[in-house]
Amino acid sequence: MTTGKIALITGSNGGLGQALVDRFLAEGYFVFAGVKDLSMDTVTRPNCMTVQLDITSDADIEHCHREIAKVGQLTVLVNNAGVSGWGSFWKRELADEQAIFDVNLWGTVRMIRSFWEDLEANHGLIVNIGSISWAVPTPFISAYSASKSALEKMVLGMYLEKKRTAVRVLHLNLWPLDQGMCGNAIAKESETYNEKIRTHMVKIQKFHGFHVENVAKYILRFSESDTRYRVVTLGWWAKAICFFGMLVPQPRYQKMIGRLYKSV
Numbered sequence: 001m002t003t004g005k006i007a008l009i010t011g012s013n014g015g016l017g018q019a020l021v022d023r024f025l026a027e028g029y030f031v032f033a034g035v036k037d038l039s040m041d042t043v044t045r046p047n048c049m050t051v052q053l054d055i056t057s058d059a060d061i062e063h064c065h066r067e068i069a070k071v072g073q074l075t076v077l078v079n080n081a082g083v084s085g086w087g088s089f090w091k092r093e094l095a096d097e098q099a100i101f102d103v104n105l106w107g108t109v110r111m112i113r114s115f116w117e118d119l120e121a122n123h124g125l126i127v128n129i130g131s132i133s134w135a136v137p138t139p140f141i142s143a144y145s146a147s148k149s150a151l152e153k154m155v156l157g158m159y160l161e162k163k164r165t166a167v168r169v170l171h172l173n174l175w176p177l178d179q180g181m182c183g184n185a186i187a188k189e190s191e192t193y194n195e196k197i198r199t200h201m202v203k204i205q206k207f208h209g210f211h212v213e214n215v216a217k218y219i220l221r222f223s224e225s226d227t228r229y230r231v232v233t234l235g236w237w238a239k240a241i242c243f244f245g246m247l248v249p250q251p252r253y254q255k256m257i258g259r260l261y262k263s264v
């Protein structure tokens, strides 16, 4: 049993999730590192327990609940797990597009529902990892961006229904990171892109990719603040693009995006 702070991070076997686990451990948290497939994970560290947690599985979530209860009370829930599914909507199966919503929206909502009471009792924090693609029309990941957009609206609605709640919420809309799914997609599914897009994405990641460490630092800083609910777009590039998207008339903006993705 610990009297210290406990964090649960979903999708923590790589990318941003891994960086978050490291950072929370360094800050003295006891960390539950949720992984979709426990058999893949072999790393054991002090104050860190790896748990089987497919966020679309009620059984896994209940199991995770029980494991945390053995140690203490949850302080921070980071809903980091997500899937992208790059490729043309018109070439992909509808079921695959729905599966993106099952994880990014319904899986995350399921986590929030199950851990809400614990976080309420502990004045805890929920962190949801979104994407700037909610603000930018994004062909070839349309279901992904729609799911992240829906998550933001859904969680706000859920939060507003809970009057005078002690739970705090941070929704982070992220620009492409310097590692994780964006890079994986480029490497694994490059046939989806034409050369222009691929070069563009590689450049973004290499030169402007948001450092996962900085995301972790921001979350830790926020966890110490008194802010109750915040939606944040991280990084100057991301902020500029969202701002630009609001300033430029929609038909013009769509034309520009369309031209960028043309003939893919």
Ligand SMILES: NC(=O)c1ccc[n+]([C@@H]2O[C@H](COP(=O)([O-])OP(=O)(O)OC[C@H]3O[C@@H](n4cnc5c(N)ncnc54)[C@H](OP(=O)(O)O)[C@@H]3O)[C@@H](O)[C@H]2O)c1
Pocket (backbone or CB within 6 Å): 010, 011, 012, 013, 014, 015, 016, 017, 035, 036, 037, 053, 054, 055, 056, 079, 080, 081, 082, 083, 103, 107, 129, 130, 131, 132, 174, 175, 176, 177, 178, 179, 180, 181, 182, 183, 184
């Ligand atoms: N990388 C970027 O450029 C970028 C930009 C904006 C937002 N984000 C967001 O940041 C978060 C982390 O992504 P990442 O870039 O670090 O990508 P990643 O390396 O692919 O990490 C995603 C994690 O989610 C896990 N996951 C997938 N389905 C799951 C499920 N049903 N239950 C539990 N875990 C599941 C994956 O596990 P497996 O590996 O076992 O499948 C993986 O550990 C995501 O929510 C993503 O949408 C990323």
